Amino acid sequence: MNRDVQTRTASGLLGAWKGIAKAEHPRRTAAAIAGLFCLVAVAWILLSDKVLYSLPFQTATLHRLEVAKGIFWQIATTVLLYVLVSRPLVRLTRAKEEAQARAMELQTVLDAVPVAVWIARDPECRVIEGNRIGRELLGQREPVNLSLSAPSDERPSGFSVWSGGRELAPDELPIQRAARTGEDVRGFEEEVVHADGRRVALLGNAVPLRGRDGRVTGAVGAFIDVSERLRVESALRASESRLRALFDALPDPAWEWDVRTDRSTFSATWPALLGYGDAEEADKEGAWEDRLHPDDRERVLAALDAAVRGPADVYEAEYRIRCRDGSYRWVLSRGRVVERGADGRALRMIGGITDMTERRRVEARLRERDALLQKLTVQVPGMLFQYLQRPDGTASFPYASEGARAVYEVSPEQLRQSAAPAWDRIHPDDRPRVAESVAHSIQAMEMWRAEYRVVLPERGLRWLEGHSVPERLPDGGVLWHGHIIDITERRAADDALRASEEKYRLVLRATSDAVWEYDPATDRLIWGDNVESMFGVTLGEMGDRLECWSNRLHPDDYASAHNSFVEAVARGDERWTAEYRFRKGDGTYAVVLDRGYVLKDDAGRIVRVI
Numbered sequence: 001m002n003r004d005v006q007t008r009t010a011s012g013l014l015g016a017w018k019g020i021a022k023a024e025h026p027r028r029t030a031a032a033i034a035g036l037f038c039l040v041a042v043a044w045i046l047l048s049d050k051v052l053y054s055l056p057f058q059t060a061t062l063h064r065l066e067v068a069k070g071i072f073w074q075i076a077t078t079v080l081l082y083v084l085v086s087r088p089l090v091r092l093t094r095a096k097e098e099a100q101a102r103a104m105e106l107q108t109v110l111d112a113v114p115v116a117v118w119i120a121r122d123p124e125c126r127v128i129e130g131n132r133i134g135r136e137l138l139g140q141r142e143p144v145n146l147s148l149s150a151p152s153d154e155r156p157s158g159f160s161v162w163s164g165g166r167e168l169a170p171d172e173l174p175i176q177r178a179a180r181t182g183e184d185v186r187g188f189e190e191e192v193v194h195a196d197g198r199r200v201a202l203l204g205n206a207v208p209l210r211g212r213d214g215r216v217t218g219a220v221g222a223f224i225d226v227s228e229r230l231r232v233e234s235a236l237r238a239s240e241s242r243l244r245a246l247f248d249a250l251p252d253p254a255w256e257w258d259v260r261t262d263r264s265t266f267s268a269t270w271p272a273l274l275g276y277g278d279a280e281e282a283d284k285e286g287a288w289e290d291r292l293h294p295d296d297r298e299r300v301l302a303a304l305d306a307a308v309r310g311p312a313d314v315y316e317a318e319y320r321i322r323c324r325d326g327s328y329r330w331v332l333s334r335g336r337v338v339e340r341g342a343d344g345r346a347l348r349m350i351g352g353i354t355d356m357t358e359r360r361r362v363e364a365r366l367r368e369r370d371a372l373l374q375k376l377t378v379q380v381p382g383m384l385f386q387y388l389q390r391p392d393g394t395a396s397f398p399y400a401s402e403g404a405r406a407v408y409e410v411s412p413e414q415l416r417q418s419a420a421p422a423w424d425r426i427h428p429d430d431r432p433r434v435a436e437s438v439a440h441s442i443q444a445m446e447m448w449r450a451e452y453r454v455v456l457p458e459r460g461l462r463w464l465e466g467h468s469v470p471e472r473l474p475d476g477g478v479l480w481h482g483h484i485i486d487i488t489e490r491r492a493a494d495d496a497l498r499a500s501e502e503k504y505r506l507v508l509r510a511t512s513d514a515v516w517e518y519d520p521a522t523d524r525l526i527w528g529d530n531v532e533s534m535f536g537v538t539l540g541e542m543g544d545r546l547e548c549w550s551n552r553l554h555p556d557d558y559a560s561a562h563n564s565f566v567e568a569v570a571r572g573d574e575r576w577t578a579e580y581r582f583r584k585g586d587g588t589y590a591v592v593l594d595r596g597y598v599l600k601d602d603a604g605r606i607v608r609v610i
Contacts, residue, residue: 015053026393037080044073104182107131116202118146118175120218121209125149125176139194149176163190179219182208190223200226223250224436255335259308259346264288273331273355275324293320293328300333308346313337315349330356381486383407387419387468389442391476395419398479407464407484409456427453427461441470442478451487463491518546518609520569525549536585552574554581554589565596572606574598589598 002570006488048069098457110117110131118130128147130138138146146156149170158215161168165171170176174185192200198285204223238530253270257263271278292300296319307315320328333349383403389395397404397415404412410421426434430452441448449467456462468482514535515528527542542548550562557580568576576596581589599608 041077048073054187060551114224116221116223117206118223119209120147120175120179120220122218123179123216125179126151127220128175135227136267137192137200137223147174158195160193161190161195163188167193174204175221178206178221179216182210182216184208185221188223189226193276199227200225201230202588252355255333255351255353257335257349258347270353273323273329273353274321288321291322293322296320302336307335307337309351310337310340310344310346315351330360331461332356382483384483385415385468385480385600387480387482389478397422403484407486408454409458425454425456427455428455441480446474448480448482451491462486463488514592514610516549520606520609535582535590541585552583554583557581561594568596569598569606569609572598572600576609 031551055065111133113131114133116130116134116137118128118134120128121127125147126149126541128150129143130140130146135141135143135146138156140146144156145154147170148155148161150156161173162499168190171180174188174190178185186207188204190202192202194200203226204221204222206219206221209218209220215571253265253273255270256265258265277577289297289301300317303317306312309608313336315337316333318330318332321331322328330353333351334354335349337346339346339348341347381403383406384399384401385397385404386399387395388398396417397412400410400412400415404410404415404422408415408422410423410425416423423431434450434452437448437450439532440446447467447469449465451463451465454462454464463486464484465487466482466484468480471479471481473479514531516525516531517526519526523546525544525546525548527539527544529539531542532538535558550558553561561578561580565576575598578593579591579593582592584590593599596609598606599610601607
């Protein structure tokens with residue numbers, strides 16, 4: 001019976017402990033356990049003594065039973081205390097370990113996130129702890145008290161906090177303000193200024209921490225470093241400002257089109273192009289597409305839509321645009337897609353507009369001039385040309401007049417492709433010499449002159465003469481501008497003349513008189529071989545200029561001889577005769593009778609005096 005009572009008592013104590021252990025207040029739970037234990041102890045003492053002394057045993061036996069009861073009580077209470085205390089202690093230890101593990105996990109998470117977290121656990125915020133980022137942003141490497149509200153000997157140094165252009169007092173800081181007012185501080189912008197001049201811009205929130213009774217026990221703040229974002233935003237604003245200034249400074253209008261909103265922005269020169277005083281006045285008259293010439297509208301909008309749809313990023317169109325006075329100006333608009341959406345459609349485009357009106361007028365005048373030049377070049381004998389030799393050694397005629405068909409019997413189009421057809425026409429014996437003359441012109445940058453033969457499919461062997469002026473190009477190539485003519489007839493005439501002159505010289509050698517020949521155009525005087533035998537002077541000493549003859553005249557005869565000859569040539573007399581004294585090689589004078597006969601060309605111009 002006593003054993004059943006004890007068992008029921010122990011079960012009741014365990015059940016009571018389980019119920020009490022669920023209490024929310026640990027002090028009340030402990031008091032209930034202590035009170036229950038006292039009740040059990042008193043009940044045990046009273047009931048066990050009453051039962052013991054009611055038994056019919058001797059005193060010695062009762063004494064032994066008394067000792068056994070004490071030992072049993074000691075064991076029972078020990079077991080009971082172990083049961084009552086071990087479970088809470090195990091749970092408490094486990095809870096503490098779990099709390100420590102969660103605290104370490106939380107600290108690891110806080111140190112891993114790229115956000116500065118600061119926690120104050122007292123309402124006055126005298127102690128503020130921070131995660132790794134929070135410490136680094138304040139220039140603190142080790143875990144220290146980060147609060148500027150801390151006592152002066154605990155307060156961190158090396159930084160100050162600014163906002164709105166001034167340094168903040170400790171109670172104005174967001175965490176202190178949240179703890180003081182009990183209200184959230186959100187979207188707070190501040191700047192941490194370090195002693196070395198480094199600045200860190202922060203943006204974040206601070207909220208108060210509250211206990212179970214609702215009272216503020218501290219505050220926590222979370223801030224991110226927005227220095228790079230602000231720098232990028234500042235750079236973007238500066239870039240946009242420079243871009244706008246560049247837009248407005250450009251002589252030609254520039255534009256930007258936001259495809260999503262269909263909003264177009266033009267530079268300051270756009271209204272002036274259309275004849276308006278400002279953009280507002282121009283906008284009132286209608287949108288850009290409304291100003292397109294009806295004949296150009298469909299083509300221009302199709303080109304623009306093609307750039308929007310992609311994949312090409314470039315847009316270009318030349319069209320007419322209506323001005324304020326109703327006239328149309330030709331413009332060239334070029335643009336580029338600078339942003340596309342996920343679907344590939346353009347989101348933003350930029351570009352520029354060039355006034356082509358004057359250029360179109362110039363091009364029309366150039367076409368007229370080219371047509372006139374083409375007519376004139378047809379009348380010019382030979383071929384007018386531009387010859388280009390590139391740095392890689394290839395060559396062509398960028399321009400060749402129609403005379404190329406007669407000079408080389410090739411078309412100008414063939415020569416524009418390559419100079420090879422012209423080189424192929426040159427006589428094989430003359431080709432190395434012509435190539436050498438071209439190379440010399442490149443090296444010395446001197447005028448190119450050459451006479452050479454060509455072998456033509458239809459006209460056979462012909463003589464050509466070419467001359468051109470070289471021009472060095474920026475890429476290292478050379479461009480000649482010149483003229484090539486057919487001199488076959490002239491060469492034949494020159495050959496005949498040389499043969500005639502050779503016969504003439506043979507005649508001079510056969511006569512005993514001194515014979516001379518004078519060219520008024522070149523002032524060249526040619527003496528016959530008999531001069532040496534008559535006057536004892538070599539041909540080199542006689543000279544080849546008229547003054548060489550005049551210098552040997554006797555001073556008293558200079559006027560009658562020299563002046564009369566010059567006047568006769570000027571008048572174009574048919575003949576001239578003079579008698580004068582002429583100084584010989586030994587210094588003496590010989591009296592000579594000199595007769596000259598004037599030869600003229602078909603136009604009546606004097607070509608020679610003999």
